[in-house]
Amino acid sequence: MRTGLYFDGCNLRDLASKYGTPLYVVSKSIIKDRCREIRRGFLDRYANSRAYYAGKAFLTIAICRLIKKEGLGLDVVSGGELHLALKADFPTANIVLHGNNKLRQEIEMAIDRGVGRIVVDWEGELDLINEIASSKGRRASVLLRVTPEVEALTHKYIQTGHRGSKFGIPLERVPCLAEKSLSMEHIALKGLHFHLGSQIEDHRPYVQAIDVVTELMANLESDKGFILEELDIGGGFGIGTYGDASSKPLSYFVDPVMERLRARCSAFGLPLPSVAIEPGRWIVGEAGITLYTIGAIKEIAGSTTYISVDGGMADNPRPALYGAKYDAEVVGKEGLPKDRIVTVAGRCCESGDILIENLSVPGDVKPGDLLAVFNTGAYNYSMASNYNMLPKPAVVFVENGKDFLAVERETYDDLLAKQRSICDD
Template sequence: MSNNLNLDGCDLVKLALKYGTPLYVFSQGMIERRCREIKEQFLNRHEGSHAYYASKAFLTLAMCQIIEKEGLGLDVVSGGELHLALKASFPAERIVLHGNNKLRQEIEMAVESGVGRIVVDWEGEIDIIDEVSKIKGQKTPILLRVTPEVKAMTHKYIQTGHRGSKFGIPLERIPYVVKKTISLSNVELKGFHFHLGSQIDDYRTYLEAVDVITKLMSDLREGLGYTTEELDIGGGFGIGNGEGSLTKPISYFTDPAMERIKARCLTFGLPLPSVAIEPGRWITGEAGITLYTVGAIKEIPGSCTYVSVDGGMADNIRPALYGARYRAEVANKMGRDKDKIVTVAGRCCESGDILIEDLPVPGDIEPGDILAVFNTGAYSYSMASNYNMLPKPAVVFVDKGEDILVVERETYDDLVVKQRGIRSALRV
């Protein structure tokens, strides 16, 4: 019997041999289970609530199809993500468009396709949406993204709700923006949105923001007669690291938030708005594993042992970008004693291309072994690059012992297909 690592009934070593490495492998079943937990623990328990998958975490045609089938909406942040969603025949009315600097053509695409909401990130954007909507003969529903001035306990690169954030409209400007917006004919202000950051582990951060925004809602109703219909509390719900830190159920975040929203609205005499969330990493992060083939192994006396793999920062920039930590296993040597400590190095020409430090592995690790890095389902494929002209890996979904290729591996020819030489152009 094989001691190879398995995922959803599929032998990961065999998948590495079949599709090559680096390889992104996703558990379709885990993604679906997370979506169903959101429906059971949030959507079905709170009338009028909505959940939008934050597609920047991981987006492919196949992922869009799963999210659509499971009944969730989609949060996109660019024209490219919107285009992909529409190509997947995702219902436009279940799409929300974000972005701190939306291009006019992106706004035109969103209005023309009939997206459910556009989340406004700066004051001037409202004029563009109003103008485009007038030309199209439509009235576009919008939310205002508010900076609640709440600092989440996470890496500074992924904090988004503090006062100095590049995202959102400052609190003190909201009354002016609301007054302006409700005077326009081709936009419809439905309510507000906030987002506090990524990989947040404590629900109390959301309660702080809810207190700020509900006070704002009360002030706007008293001062301008504006009643908030919708409140989107964003996402950023953290996942466990597999080293004693477990992923909390979605209700850990949503139950306290909903209780606080209800209590605050009761206190202020406000009607309860419909509430939305935007989970991304929480849905797909743990569903993904990246497979690599071990190459060069360098033992440096008095320093460390480097185990180099055939991928690295080009397919997972997060360790180099903000110190993200991962755990891994040698997939073809499961169950053996881990009596060696190594540093997993990527193949990119950068000293900072280190995937994992101080990883325990079997002492007989050798070139050709398959290394499986866990919890890479979010912000690995979506942030992948062609640095050093490396082709992007393939993506495979597995479910109940079956595997399906959902994104083909790039080839060297793919890397140059858009390039043009200059010889003929310079010829006299």
């Protein structure tokens, strides 16, 4: 999809000239290919399986409609994400609502609109869901989010399955909460959910979590008489981040999990539950490129050469937050010798606003050149801020040489739209 000056058939210089920079460029073709791999390798292969796109990775009305068209469900984590999904006419029965501290109005919205599943993240939430569902004469279908106490090899800020995680219900409390769920008139307990973290490149933590959860399933069946219908194993499947690294196929993650689940359920005499996955980054990460214009170039003798771009941590906070790695190219100079080592700095007023360290670029890089940063489709637009009063970039979708604007670039007036003046006495 990426060939020198072109991305999904579109000329990057033309896109920068047409829409300005910084600019998020997203390939529809790559997203479609990933969705279809999910269908071939998981949904069509394993009976009663489900796949939900993790909207927090990158959520716009355009991506919602594309995901819907490709036949996937949607995982949302806030009222705002749910509202956007509703605006995109996403079928609510195919939406899962997550969140470690859901607001009452978010739960009300989910129940009113018939969201398919609500994932319970703490004990008191179950009472709140039951109360709201009762007041509306509804029955809410829920999953209990389990903390499987498995530590995936990833940055500690994006680990979510270890015992100290802010997410999920401790293992020892799950049987009690399951029993409570089964006694509630307006709760339909469907099963369990776990999520181990983000940018996980090894399938073994998922297999370990299956061992933990299937033992829990066996105990729930023997002690509570509950046989779960559904098991959601979350997402977090890693992608290639820089250099020539590329994503592992979906089968690398899901096949060992399904094999282990079948073996464990057989050993415990349990029926095989319906299994769901929630990939986000794996679908959209490599589908994104961010285009920047290079400005200041500072060569500090005996130290560092900085090339500064017209964006930074406001449009991609991940390097500053947890050391995320990216690769980049100077557009139109891909074939030249890369004989200069630079650090790509953002324009925010923070020393930590560094996008890439030790990037090899051609020696003649200069102000005005276009820099393309790869694999920025996930957690860039969705985490963008207005720090330093910087307007958020536009989002452009591309496919087979055609481009269309999915999100307009913010203006300075947009930044002030909600402000109100206060008159001094």
